Every structure is written in structure tokens, then in C-alpha cells.
Amino acid sequence: MSAQILHWSLVAAQLIITLAMACAAFRMFRGPRAQDRVLGLDTLYVSGMILLLLFGIQSGRTLYFEAALIIGLLGFVGTVALAKFLMRGEVIE
Amino acid sequence: MTPQADISGWAALLTAILVLLGASLTLIGSLGLLRLHRFYDRVHAPTLGTTLGIGSVLIASMIYFSVLQQRPVIHEILITVFVTLTTPITLMVLVRAALFRDEAAAIMPEANQTKVVREREADEPEAGSDGASPRP
Numbered sequence: 001m002s003a004q005i006l007h008w009s010l011v012a013a014q015l016i017i018t019l020a021m022a023c024a025a026f027r028m029f030r031g032p033r034a035q036d037r038v039l040g041l042d043t044l045y046v047s048g049m050i051l052l053l054l055f056g057i058q059s060g061r062t063l064y065f066e067a068a069l070i071i072g073l074l075g076f077v078g079t080v081a082l083a084k085f086l087m088r089g090e091v092i093e
Numbered sequence: 094m095t096p097q098a099d100i101s102g103w104a105a106l107l108t109a110i111l112v113l114l115g116a117s118l119t120l121i122g123s124l125g126l127l128r129l130h131r132f133y134d135r136v137h138a139p140t141l142g143t144t145l146g147i148g149s150v151l152i153a154s155m156i157y158f159s160v161l162q163q164r165p166v167i168h169e170i171l172i173t174v175f176v177t178l179t180t181p182i183t184l185m186v187l188v189r190a191a192l193f194r195d196e197a198a199a200i201m202p203e204a205n206q207t208k209v210v211r212e213r214e215a216d217e218p219e220a221g222s223d224g225a226s227p228r229p
Contacts, residue, residue, distance in 0.1 A: 017120070023126060049172070
């Protein structure tokens with residue numbers, strides 16, 4: 001019984017996270033300015049990290065955990081690099 | 094065979110509650126990112142997902158794997174520490190870049206205008222100069 005509850009709550013949580021990723025992707029594609037797009041990308045990769053952790057709980061493997069860790073590392077570097085580009089690039093040119 | 098069959102009742106219920114809580118908080122943060130009007134308001138909304146949302150899911154993962162493997166599994170603390178350290182740095186750098194861009198657009202408005210607008214202003218010079226309100 002509780003295994004059924006856990007299974008269906010994992011499925012529901014994955015659907016909710018997918019909806020959150022859709023909201024972040026909408027802000028990334030339709031953002032009025034460049035910093036809105038960068039913020040949407042940041043939210044998108046954090047949601048992707050949560051989705052991978054949910055897959056890990058669902059399958060019972062720890063492989064997804066390492067993928068989530070790598071997404072966190074590379075996403076941080078990417079967002080900081082994009083923010084530095086916004087600071088140096090467009091207005092001066 | 095699903096691995097959820099091996100887990101005892103209270104741990105499964107606790108994992109289910111924490112997972113649903115984390116996912117709902119992340120959705121609320123993303124909805125705030127979608128619905129708020131200014132950029133400086135929108136910066137605050139996704140931090141709900143990066144603190145409480147991912148924290149709840151990581152605690153659920155720790156409880157689930159500790160019960161499933163019958164030993165303490167705490168390597169999720171790595172992600173917790175990393176996300177907690179990097180989210181303020183990311184948003185601080187991003188808001189500083191946004192402030193820089195806004196200040197630069199306020200000082201030099203020509204830098205953000207398109208060429209068409211500047212040409213139109215050049216074609217209609219001083220439309221209100223001989224009107225009722227003289228320029229200071």
C-alpha cells in the first residue's frame with residue numbers, strides 16, 4: 001500500500017517538476033531582456049537536477065545522483081560566465 | 094521488480110510527502126518567475142526552488158536510500174552544500190550585471206535605440222521648439 005503511494009507520488013512529483021521546467025523554459029524563450037533569459041536558464045537547470053534526483057529515487061540507483069551533481073557544477077559555471085558576458089559585452093559594443 | 098516494494102511503511106510515506114513538497118515548492122518558484130512583472134522581483138522567486146525545493150528532495154533521497162540499503166547514505170549533502178554555496182553567488186553576479194546594464198542604458202540611451210528611431214528623430218527636428226512651451 002505504501003509502496004503504491006510512493007510510486008504515484010513520485011510520478012506526480014515528476015509531472016509537477018516538468019511543469020516547473022516548462023515555466024522556466026517559457027521565461028527563457030520569451031524573456032524581455034537578456035538577464036531574464038539567463039535567470040530562466042538557471043531555474044531550468046535546477047529543476048532538471050531535481051528531476052534527475054526523482055528518477056534516482058524511482059529506479060533505486062545512485063547513478064542519477066552523480067549526473068545531478070555534474071549538472072549543478074556545470075550550470076553554476078555557465079550562469080556565472082553568461083552574467084560576466086552581460087556585464088562586459090553588449091552595451092560597450 | 095520495483096525497488097519500492099522493499100521499503101517499510103513510514104519511510105515510504107515520509108519520502109512521498111517530502112518529494113511532493115519539494116516539487117510543489119519548485120513549481121511555485123517557477124510560477125513566480127513566470128508571473129512577476131519586474132526583473133528585480135523575478136530574481137527572488139526561483140530561490141524557493143533552490144533552497145527548500147531541492148532540500149526536501151535531497152532529504153527524501155537520503156531517507157529512501159538509507160532505508161533501502163540499510164546503512165546511512167549521506168552523499169546527498171554534497172549537492173546541498175554546493176547549491177547553498179553557489180546560488181547566492183550566481184544571483185549576485187547576475188543582478189550586478191543587470192544593474193550595470195540599466196545604468197548604462199540610463200546614461201547613454203542612444204546605445205540601446207535602433208537606427209530607425211535615430212533617423213526618424215533626425216528627420217523631424219525640434220517639433221515643439223516653436224510651440225507654447227519653450228525649452229529651458
